[in-house]
Amino acid sequence: MPVSEVFLSVQGEGVHAGTPSIFVRTYYCNLTCTWCDTKFTWMDQNTSKPGINYDPLTHDQLMKKVLEYHPCKHLVLTGGEPLLHQRVLAPLLSSLKRSGFFIEVETNGTIAPSPETIEYVDCFNVSPKIANSLVDERLRIRPESLPPFVKSEKAWFKFVICNDEDLSQVEDLISRFAIPRERVLLMPEGIDAPTLLERSRWLVGICMQKGFRFSPRLHILLFGNKKGT
Ligand code: SF4
DSSP states (O other), rough: EEOOOOEEEEEOOOOTTTTEEEEEEEEOOOOTTTTSSSSGGGGEEETEOOOOOOOEOOOOHHHHHHHHHTTOOOOEEESGGGGHHEEEEEEEHHHHHHOOOEEEEEESSSSSHHHHHHHHEEEEEEEOHHHHHHHHHHOOTTTTTTHHHHHTOOOEEEEESTTTTTHHHHHHHHTTTOOOGGEEEEEOSSHHHHHHHHHHHHHHHHHHHOOOOOOOHHHHHOSOOOOTT
């Protein structure tokens, strides 16, 4: 398993924001979002070319690292795009479940979860990318991949919002994929506290008008845009 980092922090985004969590961040992503705050999982920061900066960890090595953070039992599998590795992840998810962990997976929604993944995971934080990511729509929206998340009834759908123009795309995706409105979160784009706070004040008002949940980015507000947080 190519692993970028394993660390203890608080979940910064989504419905479990504020929960002390062990983060397992896998390497590689299948998208290249312009505002990605974890480019170190897919790009060499010095050369701006595809990177290979990861630790190849076995199942046992990864379990050992995770268990070092006892008594935390909330695990966030993130990336990059963790579901690129879901075939080799299955035994890890199974072991974590047997050890009593609550498992969240953060994904861009372009890879359908396997039945095994759905069985072991407690909560999917699906973040389909919209045009502000500057990724081609054929790559970022995969019509065969989003419906299994909706059907699983374990998914929350979080959209990164920069401005008013982004909101119509969210509405389009909700109706196209029958995403339950009450499972939608809007999160401001921003990798520094002043930008985030300004956009948060604006976006909270939109959420109240339209009946969406608001997602903070606590880790950016608390620690800045740093690895290991
Ligand atoms: S999908 Fe996530 S990890 Fe991948 S490039 Fe976009 S923001 Fe970064």
